Amino acid sequence: MKRQAHSIVVSMVVVALLSDAAGGSAEGIGSAAETAQVIYQMLRDRGVTPALIYDAEGFGDIAGGARRGATYLDNLSLQLTFDMQRLVGWPGATIFLYGLGIHGGQPSDFAGDAQGVSSIAAPPKWTLVERGSSRISSEIDSRF
Structure with a gap:
């Protein structure tokens, strides 16, 4: 059950990020994608x-x-x-x-x-x- 809950959370995060990339307009999704992009760029810079x-x-x-x-x-x-x-x-x-x-x-x-x-x-x-x-x-x- 714990593994299933983990997969659901991961799936929700992925869907949220993909939704923003495709022009999704749900509240909060944009900030999650922006945060992910900032973290990605910070890691690449290092x-x-x-x-x-x-x-x-x-x-x-x-x-x-x-x-x-x-x-x-x-x-x-x-x-x-x-x-x-x-x-x-x-x-x-x-x-x-x-x-x-x-x-x-x-x-x-x-x-x-x-x-x-x-x-x-x-x-x-x-x-x-x-x-x-x-x-x-x-x-x-x-x-x-």
């Missing part, structure tokens, strides 16, 4: 570039399949890029992290399919998908 990507799908099986029903699922991707020159003075170094939170139902439970009806359906969990670093300097570039 060498941290964040990115949030929200994918959501709703499915309903109204006839046929294994059984009738509906479900909703979503993925929240968090990407962080650290410019190590700005953060610690390490020229040409970058660190990248990519985490993925998967939440929601399984539409295949209703469809009874073998291959899956959703490209984002998976067991609910948070995972570190990718991590990496690179250091590209003029010395290394000149050798290749």
Whole structure:
């Protein structure tokens, strides 16, 4: 239940930010988007570039399949890029992290399919998908 409440709060924040970006006029939404933009720019100025990507799908099986029903699922991707020159003075170094939170139902439970009806359906969990670093300097570039 706690996980579901957390997902609802995250979903509401994402919807509020997207609504403002699309010209929404609900009171308070504009200030939330402005605050998010200020925080984003502050982080970028210090060498941290964040990115949030929200994918959501709703499915309903109204006839046929294994059984009738509906479900909703979503993925929240968090990407962080650290410019190590700005953060610690390490020229040409970058660190990248990519985490993925998967939440929601399984539409295949209703469809009874073998291959899956959703490209984002998976067991609910948070995972570190990718991590990496690179250091590209003029010395290394000149050798290749």
